[in-house]
Amino acid sequence: MELKQSLGLIAPEILLSIASLVLLLVSAWAGDKASRAISVVACFVLGACFFIVAPTVCAGVAGPDVVAFNGLFTADAFSGFAKLLIFAATGAALVMAPKFFERTNSMMPEFPVLILLAALGMCLMVSATDLMTLYIGLELNSLASYVLAAFLRNDERSAEAGIKYFVLGALASGILLFGMSLTYGFTGSTDFGTVRAALTGDMSTGAMFAVVFVLAGLAFKISAVPFHMWTPDVYEGSPTPVTAFFATAPKVAAVSLLMRVSLDAFGMQADAWRQIVLFVALASIVVGALGAIGQSNIKRLMAFSSINNVGFILIGLVTGTVQGASAMLVYLAIYIAMTAGSFLAIIMMKDEAGAPVEKISDIAGLSRTKPALALCLAMMMFSLAGIPPLFGFWGKFVVFQAAVEANLVALAAIGIAASVIGAFYYLKIVKVMYFDEPADVVKGQSDWAHWALLIISTAFISPLGYLLTTWLGGIADKAAATLFLVAA
Amino acid sequence: MIHTIAFYIFAAMVIASGALVITARNPVHSVLWLILAFFNAAGLMVLVGAEFIAMLLVIVYVGAVAVLFLFVVMMLEIDFAEMRAGFVKYFPLGVLLALILVSEMILGIGAYSAGSMHLGTADGVGTPLMGESNIRSIGALLYGRYLFLFESAGLVLLVAMVGAIVLTHRERGTVRGHQNINKQVRRRPGDATVNTRPEVGKGIEL
Numbered sequence: 047m048e049l050k051q052s053l054g055l056i057a058p059e060i061l062l063s064i065a066s067l068v069l070l071l072v073s074a075w076a077g078d079k080a081s082r083a084i085s086v087v088a089c090f091v092l093g094a095c096f097f098i099v100a101p102t103v104c105a106g107v108a109g110p111d112v113v114a115f116n117g118l119f120t121a122d123a124f125s126g127f128a129k130l131l132i133f134a135a136t137g138a139a140l141v142m143a144p145k146f147f148e149r150t151n152s153m154m155p156e157f158p159v160l161i162l163l164a165a166l167g168m169c170l171m172v173s174a175t176d177l178m179t180l181y182i183g184l185e186l187n188s189l190a191s192y193v194l195a196a197f198l199r200n201d202e203r204s205a206e207a208g209i210k211y212f213v214l215g216a217l218a219s220g221i222l223l224f225g226m227s228l229t230y231g232f233t234g235s236t237d238f239g240t241v242r243a244a245l246t247g248d249m250s251t252g253a254m255f256a257v258v259f260v261l262a263g264l265a266f267k268i269s270a271v272p273f274h275m276w277t278p279d280v281y282e283g284s285p286t287p288v289t290a291f292f293a294t295a296p297k298v299a300a301v302s303l304l305m306r307v308s309l310d311a312f313g314m315q316a317d318a319w320r321q322i323v324l325f326v327a328l329a330s331i332v333v334g335a336l337g338a339i340g341q342s343n344i345k346r347l348m349a350f351s352s353i354n355n356v357g358f359i360l361i362g363l364v365t366g367t368v369q370g371a372s373a374m375l376v377y378l379a380i381y382i383a384m385t386a387g388s389f390l391a392i393i394m395m396k397d398e399a400g401a402p403v404e405k406i407s408d409i410a411g412l413s414r415t416k417p418a419l420a421l422c423l424a425m426m427m428f429s430l431a432g433i434p435p436l437f438g439f440w441g442k443f444v445v446f447q448a449a450v451e452a453n454l455v456a457l458a459a460i461g462i463a464a465s466v467i468g469a470f471y472y473l474k475i476v477k478v479m480y481f482d483e484p485a486d487v488v489k490g491q492s493d494w495a496h497w498a499l500l501i502i503s504t505a506f507i508s509p510l511g512y513l514l515t516t517w518l519g520g521i522a523d524k525a526a527a528t529l530f531l532v533a534a
Numbered sequence: 535m536i537h538t539i540a541f542y543i544f545a546a547m548v549i550a551s552g553a554l555v556i557t558a559r560n561p562v563h564s565v566l567w568l569i570l571a572f573f574n575a576a577g578l579m580v581l582v583g584a585e586f587i588a589m590l591l592v593i594v595y596v597g598a599v600a601v602l603f604l605f606v607v608m609m610l611e612i613d614f615a616e617m618r619a620g621f622v623k624y625f626p627l628g629v630l631l632a633l634i635l636v637s638e639m640i641l642g643i644g645a646y647s648a649g650s651m652h653l654g655t656a657d658g659v660g661t662p663l664m665g666e667s668n669i670r671s672i673g674a675l676l677y678g679r680y681l682f683l684f685e686s687a688g689l690v691l692l693v694a695m696v697g698a699i700v701l702t703h704r705e706r707g708t709v710r711g712h713q714n715i716n717k718q719v720r721r722r723p724g725d726a727t728v729n730t731r732p733e734v735g736k737g738i739e740l
Contacts, residue, residue: 056682115679116679118683154700160696178680178683179686182690185690186686186693190693193693196701230654232653233654234653234655235659244654252651252652
């Protein structure tokens with residue numbers, strides 16, 4: 047009976063794994079020509095998972111009823127919220143991919159299969175309530191990501207990105223695993239609840255090491271400073287749809303994981319990790335903003351932009367309150383839309399032969415040659431910069447509001463000052479597109495599916511998005527509350 | 535009595551074959567000595583009642599790792615004489631590292647036995663079943679409580695396999711001179727011959 051209940055709770059994960067296994071078999075027999083059909087099926091599978099998870103998020107389920115497999119896994123509203131974002135972002139990456147790879151004849155049917163398996167890994171990450179589930183989910187996602195980064199195997203940059211990501215990712219996994227083994231040694235359990243109970247009161251030096259190592263390993267996965275070195279190179283070298291995937295879905299998964307680990311497992315030692323997260327948040331904001339200024343490649347620029355945004359998200363974690371956690375979820379939802387939209391616009395910038403255009407100087411004067419595309423990209427940039435009428439402003443607003451209410455006024459002030467620096471490079475792209483002489487490089491036509499997705503994400507981040515604030519905030523509040531309910 | 539004799543035989547063999555691994559001139563012999571060391575270590579594990587680890591040593595280390603070593607040694611042309619050339623030069627550094635390691639181990643074990651480390655008490659999930667072999671205890675945990683993780687770990691391995699194939703497998707063209715009878719039979723005269731009426735002064739386009 048208990049097994050049956052547990053299996054019911056992991057229905058989306060079961061669907062994802064069965065679908066990926068079946069599609070893997072199909073791809074083995076049907077070969078490369080089935081790639082597009084498999085991508086479409088994979089999109090529908092993600093959609094189905096979305097609709098399985100959505101009701102639990104709206105209902106705000108929590109508590110022992112949604113814990114499966116003796117406390118290894120929870121399907122609470124918090125994990126559900128993260129899963130919805132993951133499915134949406136993964137679906138966007140799947141829509142972007144076929145057209146991009148087909149030009150060089152490098153689309154393989156394993157691509158959607160690996161993406162589905164990566165999504166499965168991320169579902170395990172956000173639902174983990176045990177260090178072992180956490181690690182297996184993380185590795186499932188990371189291994190698939192290494193392969194995806196090197197997917198254009200005839201392209202030197204892609205291979206380089208794969209190697210770099212793999213070597214540094216393995217190192218981070220080692221650090222994380224070391225922290226986890228220390229956690230087990232000093233608490234006697236891998237279960238978050240038990241770890242929390244064991245870490246009350248004064249913490250020994252060894253347990254402190256455990257917290258630091260676990261946080262360092264996770265900081266690598268969200269590419270927060272000082273563990274961000276790999277990000278620009280990997281983002282630049284990977285095929286653009288894969289970069290879009292890296293910048294969205296795994297970020298959601300790793301940030302949610304970090305939230306659960308720090309608020310739940312290490313929840314009684316908030317003072318110990320708060321200063322670490324505080325430093326990481328501020329350093330990410332500043333390095334992300336300053337590093338982006340000199341970049342000439344738009345994918346590299348987006349890498350620094352993602353580092354910068356992770357810093358803003360972590361400000362919510364520093365507060366350690368329900369409001370802060372809810373603000374993080376809202377920010378993540380908006381961030382996904384902005385980043386996926388920006389990468390869609392980047393993918394749609396192609397030269398005459400259909401080859402991708404990545405240099406910022408090549409998009410000069412885009413407003414005259416491709417006004418619609420330029421308008422969408424400009425709105426994304428304004429939104430990422432956090433300029434008021436657009437929805438990106440709302441994300442930053444709720445995070446800073448949470449920080450001010452938790453008496454972290456200085457932190458909020460530094461964050462706002464740094465976001466002004468960040469605005470510089472976003473606005474530079476708008477300036478290049480609207481006020482420079484046309485470079486006349488971007489000429490290629492785009493797919494209707496790309497246009498549809500771009501228009502949806504632009505509509506989401508446009509002032510229309512504000513119609514959603516009450517609803518989005520309500521759901522995020524409920525989801526964040528379940529995180530604290532489990533912890534209490 | 536027989537227990538003690540077996541222990542000393544296994545222990546002496548492990549140390550002897552371990553020494554021979556690093557002194558043997560021929561790298562293939564080194565790997566063979568290594569395999570012998572693994573077998574004897576497995577025997578030691580059986581003596582202390584850890585049959586599962588004994589089996590792991592034989593299956594994983596002898597069956598997979600040592601054979602892999604053997605493949606690498608035989609397939610790659612490594613000049614071992616050259617690799618040994620710097621032995622005397624790097625010997626002091628090696629000794630220094632070994633000394634640091636030993637002192638760290640003494641410190642760590644000393645601190646632990648002096649009771650200055652407050653380790654947590656295990657939550658009891660992994661307590662062995664009463665009166666059962668440890669293989670059965672591990673199996674009960676792996677396929678019972680941790681079934682979910684076991685299956686997920688299987689998916690991780692699947693991703694690793696798919697990834698390796700995706701990144702390295704290349705479609706080979708048909709072998710030259712290979713006769714495709716099916717294709718020959720399917721071919722019709724219309725596919726191979728064309729009637730054209732070329733204009734004077736212009737070539738024909740095929």
